Structures are given as C-alpha cells and as structure tokens.
Amino acid sequence: MFTITELASLNDIQPTYRILKPWWDVFMDYLGVVMLMLSIFAMTMQITKDQVACLPCLEEAVAGPNSWTSQSPQETASSAVGITTVLATPMATEDLPDSAVHEVHNTQPIVVKRESKMQQPRPTGIQTNLDYQQYVFVNQMCYHIALPWYSKYFPYLSLIHTLVLMVSSNFWFKYPKTSSKIEHFVSILGRCFESPWTTKALSETACEDSEENKQRLTGTTSAQRELSQETKDENAANSSTPMLGNTGVKFSADKPVAEAPSMTILDKKDGEQAKALFEKVRKFRAHVEDSDFIYKLYVAQTVVKTVKFILILSYTSTFIAAIEFHHICEPKIKHLTGYEQFFCTHNMAFMLRKLLLSYMALILIYGMVCLYSLHWLFRRPLKEYSFEKVREESSFSDIPDVKNDFAFLLHMVDQYDQLYSKRFGVFLSEVSENKLREISLNHEWTFEKLRQLVTRNPQDQQELHLFMLSGLPNAVFDLTDLEILKLELIPEVRFSAKVSQMTSLQELHLCHCPAKVEQTAFVFLRDHLRCLHVKFTDVAEIPAWVYLLRSLRELNLVGNLSSENNKMIGLECMRDLKHLKTLYLKSNLTKIPSNLTELSPHLIKLVVHNDGTKLLVLNSLKKMTNLADLELHNCELERIPHAIFSLTNLQELDLKSNNIRTIEEVISFQHLKRLTCLKLWHNKIITIPASIGQVKSLESLHLSHNKLETLPPALFHLPKLRHLDVSHNSITVIPPDLGLLQNLQHFAINANKVEVLPKQLFRCTKLKFLCLSNNVLTNLPETVGQLVHLAQLELRGNCLDRLPSLLGNCRLLRKNSLIVEDHLFDTLPVEVKESISRETNVSFASGL
Numbered sequence: 001m002f003t004i005t006e007l008a009s010l011n012d013i014q015p016t017y018r019i020l021k022p023w024w025d026v027f028m029d030y031l032g033v034v035m036l037m038l039s040i041f042a043m044t045m046q047i048t049k050d051q052v053a054c055l056p057c058l059e060e061a062v063a064g065p066n067s068w069t070s071q072s073p074q075e076t077a078s079s080a081v082g083i084t085t086v087l088a089t090p091m092a093t094e095d096l097p098d099s100a101v102h103e104v105h106n107t108q109p110i111v112v113k114r115e116s117k118m119q120q121p122r123p124t125g126i127q128t129n130l131d132y133q134q135y136v137f138v139n140q141m142c143y144h145i146a147l148p149w150y151s152k153y154f155p156y157l158s159l160i161h162t163l164v165l166m167v168s169s170n171f172w173f174k175y176p177k178t179s180s181k182i183e184h185f186v187s188i189l190g191r192c193f194e195s196p197w198t199t200k201a202l203s204e205t206a207c208e209d210s211e212e213n214k215q216r217l218t219g220t221t222s223a224q225r226e227l228s229q230e231t232k233d234e235n236a237a238n239s240s241t242p243m244l245g246n247t248g249v250k251f252s253a254d255k256p257v258a259e260a261p262s263m264t265i266l267d268k269k270d271g272e273q274a275k276a277l278f279e280k281v282r283k284f285r286a287h288v289e290d291s292d293f294i295y296k297l298y299v300a301q302t303v304v305k306t307v308k309f310i311l312i313l314s315y316t317s318t319f320i321a322a323i324e325f326h327h328i329c330e331p332k333i334k335h336l337t338g339y340e341q342f343f344c345t346h347n348m349a350f351m352l353r354k355l356l357l358s359y360m361a362l363i364l365i366y367g368m369v370c371l372y373s374l375h376w377l378f379r380r381p382l383k384e385y386s387f388e389k390v391r392e393e394s395s396f397s398d399i400p401d402v403k404n405d406f407a408f409l410l411h412m413v414d415q416y417d418q419l420y421s422k423r424f425g426v427f428l429s430e431v432s433e434n435k436l437r438e439i440s441l442n443h444e445w446t447f448e449k450l451r452q453l454v455t456r457n458p459q460d461q462q463e464l465h466l467f468m469l470s471g472l473p474n475a476v477f478d479l480t481d482l483e484i485l486k487l488e489l490i491p492e493v494r495f496s497a498k499v500s501q502m503t504s505l506q507e508l509h510l511c512h513c514p515a516k517v518e519q520t521a522f523v524f525l526r527d528h529l530r531c532l533h534v535k536f537t538d539v540a541e542i543p544a545w546v547y548l549l550r551s552l553r554e555l556n557l558v559g560n561l562s563s564e565n566n567k568m569i570g571l572e573c574m575r576d577l578k579h580l581k582t583l584y585l586k587s588n589l590t591k592i593p594s595n596l597t598e599l600s601p602h603l604i605k606l607v608v609h610n611d612g613t614k615l616l617v618l619n620s621l622k623k624m625t626n627l628a629d630l631e632l633h634n635c636e637l638e639r640i641p642h643a644i645f646s647l648t649n650l651q652e653l654d655l656k657s658n659n660i661r662t663i664e665e666v667i668s669f670q671h672l673k674r675l676t677c678l679k680l681w682h683n684k685i686i687t688i689p690a691s692i693g694q695v696k697s698l699e700s701l702h703l704s705h706n707k708l709e710t711l712p713p714a715l716f717h718l719p720k721l722r723h724l725d726v727s728h729n730s731i732t733v734i735p736p737d738l739g740l741l742q743n744l745q746h747f748a749i750n751a752n753k754v755e756v757l758p759k760q761l762f763r764c765t766k767l768k769f770l771c772l773s774n775n776v777l778t779n780l781p782e783t784v785g786q787l788v789h790l791a792q793l794e795l796r797g798n799c800l801d802r803l804p805s806l807l808g809n810c811r812l813l814r815k816n817s818l819i820v821e822d823h824l825f826d827t828l829p830v831e832v833k834e835s836i837s838r839e840t841n842v843s844f845a846s847g848l
Contacts, residue, residue, distance in 0.1 A: 017173050017186060022415035024369045024376075025169060028305075031366045032166040035359060039162055042355045043155035045348060051143045052346055054135070054329055056128055056339035134337055142329035142344045148322035154352060158359050161312055165366070168305050172297045181288060185409050188280055189424055197274035198423045201432055202394065271440045278436070281427045288406045292383060295408040302373050309367035316360055323356065325349045385410045387425045394422075396429035434492055437470040445473035454482065462504075466490065477501050487513045495521040507531040515543050527551055535559060547574055554582040561587035574599055581605060591617035597624065605629035612636065622646040628674075633657050640665045645672065652677040659684060667691035669698075681705050681725070690714040704728050704748070713737045727751050727771060739763040750774050750794060762786045768812075773797045773819065785809035792817040800824055808832035 021029075130138075143152070150157075172178055192198055288294075329342040346352075385407035387399040402410065413420045426432045450464065450473065457463045463484040464476070472490065476482075477498035485502075487493055488511035497520035499505075508529055517525065526549050534542055536559035546555070555577070574580065575598040583599065586609040596606075600623050607630075608615070614636035621627070621643040628651045630644065637658040644653060645668045653675065660683040667689070669675055675695065679702040686707050693714030700723035701715075708729040715724075716737040723746040731752040738744075739760025747764070748771035755776050762783040767790055774797035784790075785806030793810070795803075796819050803824050807813070808831070815836050818825070825833070 017170075017182070019186065019189065019416045019420060020173075020182065020409065020412045022373075022376075022412060024373045028169055028366055028369055029166070031362055031369075032162055032169065035158065035162040035362050035366075036166070038355060038359055038362070039155055039159035042352060043159060045351060046152075046155055051348070052139050052147060052327070052344045054138045054142045054342040054344040056130065056138075056337065057328075057341040057343055058128070058339075128339075130337060130339075138329075138331065138333070138337065138342055139344075141331040141333065142327070142342055145331055146327040146329035146342075146344055147346060148319070148324075150319040151323050151346060151349065151352060154323075154356060161308070165305060165308060168301050168308070171301050172294065175297060178294050178297055181294065181405070182409070184284060185288070188277065188284060189413065189420060191273075191277055192281070192424050192427050193420055195274055195277060195427075196270045197277075197432075197436060198426050201396075201426050201435070202423065268440075268443065271436065271443070274436050275440065277427055278433045281424075285402065285406055285428070288409075289402060289404050292404040292408070294405040295382060298408070299377055302370060302377060306367065306370040306374060309363060309370055312363050313360065313367060316356070316363070320353070320356055320360070323349050323353045380411070382408045382411050387421070387428070390422050390425040394425075396426060396431050398431050399425045399429045402428075434471070437492065438474075441469060441471050442474050445469070445475055447475040447478050450475050450479060454479065457484065461507075474498065480504065483507065485509065487511065487515075489513070494518075495525065497521055500524040503528070505529070507533075509533040509535075510543075511535040512537065512541070514541055517543075517545055522548075525549060530554065532556065533558070548576050550576055550578050552577055552580055554584070555580060556584040556586075558584075558586040561585060561589055561593075578602065583607070585609070586611070588613040589615060591615065592620040594620050596620055600624040600626060603627060605631075607631040607633075608635065609633045610635040618643045625649060628652070630654070631656070642668075645669070648672065648674075650675055652679075654679040655683070657682045661686060664689055664691070667694055670694040670696070673697055676700065676720075678702070688712050688715060693717040696720065699723065701725070711735055716740045719743070722746065724748070734758055734761065736760045742766065745769065745789075747771070750797075757781060759783055765789065768792070770794070780804055782806045788812075792819075794819040795824070796820055802827040805829050805832060808835050 018026075173182060323346075325345055327344045327346060329344045330340060331342065332340075334340045384401065384403050386401045391397050391399055401407075410421050410424070413424075453466075454462055454464050461483040462479075462481055463486065464479065464482055465486040466472070466476075466488070468489045470490070471492040472487065472494060474496070476485070477496065478501065480501050481504050482502055483504050484507040485505060486509035488509070490513045493510070493513045493515035495515065495517040497518055499521045505528060508525075508531070510533065512535060522545055525545075529549055529552060531554040532546060532549065532552055533556040534546060536542055536557075539559065539561060541559070542557070574595070577599065580599060580603060582605040583596070583603060584607040586607075588611055589608065590613060592608070592615070596603075597620055603624060604627065606624065606627055609631075610633070612634055615632065618641045621630075621641070625647065626649055627647050628649055630647065630650060630652070631654040632641075633654070634657040637655060637660060639660060640655065640663060642665070644650065645665075648671070650672050651674050654677075656679060660680065663680060663685055666678075669678070672695075675697055677700040678695070678698060679700075681702045682705040684707055685703065686709075688703070688708065688711065690712050691714070692712065696718065697720065698718050699720045701718075701721060702723075702725045704725045704727040706729055708726060708731055711726065711731060711734070713735055716735065717740065720743060721741050722743050724741070724744060725746070725748040727748045728751040731749060731754060734749065734754060734757065736758045737760070738747075738758065741764055743766060744764045745766050746769040747761075747767060748769070750771040750773040752775055754772070755778065757772070757777065757780070759781060762781065763786075765786060765788065767787050769792045770787070770790060771792075771794040773794040777795075777798040777800060780795065780800060780803060782804040783806075784793075784804055785808070787810055789812060790810040791812045791814075793813060800820075801824075803820065805828065807828065813836060815825075818836065828836075
C-alpha cells in the first residue's frame with residue numbers, strides 16, 4: 001500500500017514544472033489521462049465480460065448437407081437463430097446397442113408422446129447434443145481463431161499508445177542531459193519570482209511611473225514637459241561619464257543632475273539572498289546560453305508525438321471495420337463436437353466500436369494540438385528572447401537579450417505567465433544588481449564605522465583608505481573634514497552630488513577603480529581637487545573626466561601607456577589642465593609623448609618611471625623649457641640625454657636606475673645655471689670627469705651605488721655643494737681636498753673601502769650628517785670633536801677599537817643618532833656617555 005506521503009510526493013512532480021508547460025502541453029496531458037481511462041475501461045470490460053458466444057451450424061436442419069454452407073453469413077445467421085435444442089425423454093432403447101442409440105439421436109428428432117394427462121409438454125426443436133463444457137471450449141477456441149486481433153487487443157494497444165504519448169510529452173523533463181538544467185532554471189526562476197528584492201525593485205519602478213503620471217495630471221504644460229524630457233536625456237547622458245575610448249572625449253559640466261531616489265533598506269537576510277540569486281543567474285546564463293540542446297529535444301519530442309498520432313490514426317481507421325458483431329468460426333474440432341462450423345457473436349463489439357470511435361476522436365484532437373505546437377515552434381524565433389517590453393515598462397533599461405536554451409525556456413515561461421519573465425529580468429539587469437549592492441553597502445558601512453577608519457598621515461592630514469568594497473558608501477560624503485580619499489579595487493565607484501559636502505577634500509586615489517561622476521559632482525571635483533592618483537591596467541580605464549579637472553595641481557598615472565596606445569591616452573585633452581604642475585607617469589613608454597608639449601607652459605615637474613623599458617626618444621623634452629624637476633627612472637639610458645641640456649630652468653635632475661657608464665656630458669650642465677641637484681645613483685659609472693667642477697651651481701650630488709674607485713679633486717671645487725653621497729662604491733681614499741667644501745652638511749661614504757680619514761675632513765665644520773659605516777677604518781681621530789654641528793654619525797661595520805673622548809664636544813649628537821656597536825659606545829668616558837644619554841632624555845622629554 002502507498003502512504004499518504006508517497007502519494008503527495010507524486011502529486012508534487014507536476015507543479016514543479018508547470019511554469020514550463022504551455023497550454024497545449026497541459027491540454028495534451030489531460031487528453032492523455034482521458035485516453036488512459038478509456039483504455040483501462042475497455043480492458044476491464046473485456047476481462048470481466050464473456051468474450052464470445054457460439055452455436056453450431058446444423059446443415060441438415062435446413063436443406064441438406066450443402067445447403068447451410070451455400071448460404072450467406074446473414075442467411076446462415078437467420079437460419080441458426082431458429083435452431084433450438086429439444087430436451088426429450090429418451091426412447092426405450094435399453095435393448096439397443098450403444099451405436100444404435102447414438103444413430104437414433106443424431107438422425108431423428110425425439111418425439112415426446114403424452115403418456116398421460118399429468119405429463120408436461122416439452123419444447124420442440126433441433127437437438128445439438130452439446131453440453132455446457134463443450135460450449136465453453138468452443139467459445140474459447142473461436143475467440144482466438146475467428147475474432148480479429150484488433151478486436152481482442154484494442155484495449156491493450158490503446159493503453160500502450162497512451163502511455164507512450166504521455167511519456168514522450170514529458171521526456172525533456174526526465175532526460176539526464178536536460179533535467180538538471182531545467183530543474184535549476186525552475187528553482188532560480190521561482191526564487192527570483194518570490195524574492196523581496198524583485199518586489200521592491202518593481203514597486204519603486206511603479207512609483208517612479210506613477211510620479212511621472214501625477215506630474216502630467218497636475219497640469220504640466222507641453223513646454224515644461226519637453227524641457228523636463230530634455231533635461232532628463234541630458235542627465236542620462238552626463239550623469240555618468242563614459243570611459244575614454246578611441247574617439248575624442250566630449251564632456252559637458254554645466255548643468256547639475258538630480259540625484260536618483262535612494263531605495264529603502266532591505267532586511268540583511270533578504271539582501272544576502274538577492275546577492276546569491278544574482279550570482280546564480282549569472283552562472284546559469286553563462287552555462288545555458290551556449291547550448292540549444294533543450295530546444296532541439298523539445299522539437300524532437302513534438303515531432304515524435306505528431307508522427308505517432310499519424311500512425312495511430314492511419315491503422316486504427318483501417319481496422320475499425322474489423323470490429324463486427326457476427327463471426328463464422330471453423331475451429332476444426334469436429335471429432336470432439338460433431339460440428340464443423342460455428343456461428344459466433346462478439347458480446348463487446350458494439351461497446352468496443354463506440355470506445356474506439358471515441359479514442360480516435362481524442363487522438364485526432366491530440367494530433368491537431370501537436371500540429372499547432374509544431375507551428376508555434378517553427379514560426380517564431382525561439383532561440384532569441386528580448387526583454388524590450390520589460391525595459392519599456394521599468395527603469396532597468398540595461399536588461400540584456402538572451403539566446404539559445406535560455407531564450408527558449410523564457411519563451412515557454414511566457415506561455416504560462418509573462419510576469420515570471422518580467423520579474424526574472426530584474427536579476428539580469430546590472431543596474432538592479434548595482435542598486436542592491438548600493439543598498440547593502442550603505443547598510444553595512446555607516447558613518448560611525450567609516451569615521452573609525454579615518455587616520456592621520458605624517459603630514460597631519462585626515463586620510464581614509466577603502467579597499468575591495470562593492471561600491472562607494474554614501475556615508476563617505478558625510479566626512480566633510482576628510483582631506484585624502486584612497487579607493488582601491490572597487491569595481492563600481494560613483495560620485496554623487498553629495499560629494500560637494502566634502503569641502504576639505506584635496507587628494508583622491510583611484511587604484512583600479514573605474515569611477516563615474518554625476519554632473520554636479522564633477523563640477524565640485526573640477527574646482528576643488530588638487531591631487532589625483534590613478535592606477536590602472538588598461539588605458540581605457542582612465543576616466544575621461546580626469547583630463548577636465550582644471551584646478552588639478554598633480555596628476556599620477558600608473559599603468560600601461562605603451563607607444564601603440566599613446567594616441568588613446570587622451571593627453572591632447574590635458575590642455576584644459578591649466579594649473580597642472582606635476583605629472584607622474586609610471587609605465588612602459590618607448591618615447592616621451594609629443595602631446596605633453598601642450599603642458600609645457602605650466603608643467604614644472606615630470607616624473608617617468610619606465611619599469612625597465614628603454615626610453616628611446618626624448619626630443620619632446622626640448623620644448624618643456626619651464627621644467628624645473630625631471631626624473632627618468634629605470635629607463636635603460638646609457639648616457640645622459642642631450643635633450644636635457646635645453647632645459648634652462650631645470651633645478652633637479654634624477655637619472656636613477658639606468659645603465660649609465662660614463663658622464664662625460666656633464667660639462668654641458670654648466671649651461672644649466674639653476675641646476676642644484678644631480679642624482680646619478682644606481683648606475684654603472686666608473687669615473688667622474690674633472691669637468692664636474694664646472695657645474696658651479698650644484699648643491700647636491702648623488703653618486704651612490706655605482707662603480708667608483710676614486711674621487712677627482714675637481715669634485716671638491718664646487719663651492720655650493722652641501723650634500724655629497726658616494727656610498728656603496730669601491731672608493732679606498734678620501735682626497736684631502738674634501739676640506740675645501742666649507743658648506744658641506746651631509747657626507748655619505750659608507751659601504752666603501754676607506755681605511756683612513758683625512759684630517760681635512762674635520763675642517764668641514766658645518767657637517768651635520770657623517771656616514772662612515774661598513775668601511776675598514778681602524779681609527780677615528782680626536783679632531784672629530786671639531787664638528788660641533790654634527791647630529792648623526794654612522795660608524796657601524798668598521799675595525800675601530802675605541803671612540804675618541806672628544807666626541808662629547810658634538811653637543812647635537814644623540815645616542816639614537818650615534819650608530820655604532822654597543823661595545824664601542826662603552827669605551828667612551830662615563831661623563832660623555834651620561835652627557836649624550838642625558839641630553840637625549842631631556843630632548844625627548846621636551847618633545848613630549
């Protein structure tokens with residue numbers, strides 16, 4: 001016996017896929033049920049009722065031995081009807097042998113005489129001399145011999161046909177390759193239909209539509225409506241700036257854009273479920289859109305049902321005439337019954353004919369529905385589905401069209417209820433997903449939480465760093481005193497009009513963040529932003545509005561700006577950056593873009609970090625005559641570029657991390673009267689030419705991390721030199737001429753091979769920083785006490801055995817700035833150690 005639970009589970013199979021069953025499939029299911037009942041009813045009747053009834057054909061009762069067989073079946077039937085079996089009292093045959101008795105019974109009718117008045121009359125007729133068992137036997141034999149096969153097996157055939165049709169109608173739901181996809185689709189569709197987010201999104205769309213209708217009903221003039229529509233179109237075009245493409249950049253920043261109405265906050269659980277649904281829909285679409293197997297399978301099963309209908313109808317109409325009420329049977333059992341032919345009647349012939357006609361009528365209706373479904377399948381382009389109507393009726397205008405199996409399933413759903421597709425389209429819209437992210441984000445990132453993340457940088461500026469969020473929380477715009485905003489790996493950054501509240505914002509970092517701005521927000525950023533950092537992978541990720549920030553002072557671009565993409569950079573638009581002073585490019589350029597000459601009138605600092613790509617063409621630098629600071633790092637330069645010698649206003653040149661081996665061109669720097677800082681560090685320079693002494697304006701020279709072995713005397717004839725760094729070389733001797741640098745304040749010669757310090761070194765009484773670590777010094781002269789301005793001394797990594805006691809005369813020297821081994825520090829007199837330590841503590845205490 002089946003339990004109630006098992007029966008309930010069987011009943012749930014149909015509702016699971018009901019949204020994918022169009023009306024014709026449902027109708028055919030009902031037809032199948034009716035045909036199934038009809039078949040079972042016919043089969044039951046045939047089993048429970050007597051199948052045939054037969055009587056023998058008596059030839060001698062009519063006209064001799066051949067007269068019966070010569071008659072037609074109708075005449076035979078009428079003659080057979082008149083034959084009756086007469087029950088008579090046996091004649092006095094006791095004295096006769098058995099063969100004589102049998103002959104009498106076969107050839108003569110029995111005449112019953114009235115022996116007395118009390119004896120009842122007996123019926124007269126033809127005696128067949130067959131008992132009940134013989135009739136049963138004959139009936140069974142004639143059922144299998146005389147009755148046509150279709151009359152016998154019609155109920156079973158109709159049952160089999162009906163089952164085949166019912167199975168083929170739902171085959172695509174059960175086929176292994178499609179059942180999982182269909183089940184997944186139905187599950188997702190049901191969840192999307194019932195999701196609170198769907199209801200909320202569509203209700204807000206309806207509210208927007210009703211608001212527009214209300215404005216029309218309140219008497220808005222046609223001119224006002226046209227103006228409103230123009231504003232709306234312009235806002236839609238300008239509310240988010242498009243990414244810079246191959247074409248020119250066009251951007252207007254005159255009219256504000258009204259902020260979109262904020263959506264109410266969803267329950268956290270509902271929001272998480274909606275996020276999961278968006279992800280499931282995205283994955284399902286990617287999995288199903290590339291295949292059309294479900295569509296082909298449904299077409300195949302519909303064709304199979306149609307062909308099946310044609311076959312059933314054709315042979316059923318042929319054999320319907322075989323169902324007759326009268327049949328002549330010749331079972332060849334004369335040796336058992338004494339008769340050769342029997343006249344039989346099929347008891348259920350009349351009813352079976354009616355049932356068969358009914359079955360054929362149902363099959364005909366079924367076939368017409370199949371033909372209609374085929375017409376629907378081939379007439380419409382079911383491999384493409386457009387949400388055009390949904391886009392028109394809702395605010396989600398970005399719902400994409402779908403194709404293949406995904407489109408076919410949606411077409412099938414439309415036959416059930418188009419509301420399913422409308423609600424499902426919400427989860428295909430990126431706008432809808434972004435709104436959901438925005439709601440969840442604003443719910444999680446409150447003003448209080450963001451305020452706790454605000455820090456102060458070394459310049460005592462308030463700074464906020466947001467990393468890997470789904471978007472930019474609205475609460476950020478309430479941090480009115482924020483000065484630096486850093487956004488990193490945020491896929492959807494949108495600056496609304498509320499950014500105008502951040503009056504202290506001056507610096508913005510966009511690290512792999514394709515940011516969009518509304519019109520009002522752009523106007524504010526254009527007038528207030530001073531520094532912008534943009535880090536990107538492809539040049540197209542640079543927001544186009546970056547090139548229109550006319551108040552920008554510093555622009556940092558970090559990403560791929562190879563030569564073939566130079567035309568896409570949009571640097572020709574930088575002519576609008578009227579106040580840009582510093583441009584930082586960290587990329588892989590092979591030449592300085594010629595478009596940078598547009599910035600030459602106002603650009604002061606140019607930094608190019610080329611990440612090891614060789615910079616071949618620098619002719620564009622000649623036109624940048626106002627450039628005061630130039631950095632060319634890691635550009636694989638082998639010599640100092642001649643284009644630099646045309647920069648007459650250059651004050652600082654940094655050629656770090658190149659392949660420069662010789663600097664003979666340094667003599668040309670004497671024409672750069674304003675050059676005060678030259679950085680040639682991290683190169684492969686072997687010697688310093690004597691012409692270095694001609695660059696009288698130098699105040700700072702960096703030659704660390706090269707391959708120098710000697711220092712030329714001309715180097716110490718630079719009267720203004722204050723900072724000299726020759727650390728990390730192979731220098732063994734410090735020339736005595738070093739004492740000529742009376743303005744020297746910072747001298748670094750650590751990580752060399754110096755053995756002795758010349759006494760002239762300590763004549764540089766303005767020295768504040770002396771770096772002598774990691775050499776081979778064995779003695780530190782007592783004259784070090786003459787450096788009364790010395791604030792930092794590095795001695796670690798030498799061969800010293802003690803420190804001079806006069807080190808105490810360096811009153812600005814602190815213990816934390818005396819970098820030396822602990823055992824050497826202990827060699828100092830106690831009063832000197834106490835003096836250095838005490839002064840350190842006092843200074844630290846005063847600092848507190």
